Amino acid sequence: MLRICDLSKIYGRTAVLRGINLELKDGTYCLFGPNGSGKTTLLKLVSGFEKPTCGRIFFEGKEITGYPAEKTAKMGIAIAFQIPRVFWNLSVEKNLFLASKDKKEVKDFVNLFRLGRELEVEAKKLSQGKLKLLQVAMAFATKARLVLLDEPFSGVDAENVRTMLEILKEMKEERSMIVTSHRPKLLRGIADKFFELRGGKIAGSYENPF
């Protein structure tokens, strides 16, 4: 599904990613590692929000290295950012409609993500937990086959973390995912494999590190 070859990203004088190699079949993967280890950068390179300094990326057999985000989106890759990017002045329903373009599907996502009570609430008025749920719902609503979730649990209260986990468990059956998290343990029983990023390199890969 995704193949990453010798991928590096250098910002100024800082080598954030240094020769990443990954070959991922369809499935759900967790990426963990200390602050600043390059998790977000890796997701931005795959989704085309940043360009690599060198190396290559292939999605479903096609090279996508350096493709802009609009193009990777069309090819079936979506990302939910660590710092939410939504249409702040639009309601939950309208945000979801912009992602999905299908009224019936919006209803399904509203139910699945338990956003029924917030349907008409503007995104800027949502709690942090509901906002994360909306953002993740929007990524899935694009029908992307590979969904990148950057820290979907950060700043989310316990109840909404439970909701998020139930959803990921369900979506795992039909989509591929790469999820970054400071709390990889939460993904026990969901992620097929865990990758540890350290010093810009893959420092370990585990079926179950816990």
Ligand SMILES: Nc1ncnc2c1ncn2[C@@H]1O[C@H](COP(=O)(O)OP(=O)(O)OP(=O)(O)O)[C@@H](O)[C@H]1O
């Ligand atoms: N646009 C940029 N320009 C310069 N440096 C950057 C840029 N984006 C990220 N960095 C640096 O790259 C390093 C890795 O950042 P990144 O956000 O990918 O780490 P992370 O593993 O996601 O961290 P966190 O756990 O805090 O989310 C950090 O040192 C950061 O300061």
Ligand SMILES: [Mg+2]
């Ligand atoms: Mg990050």
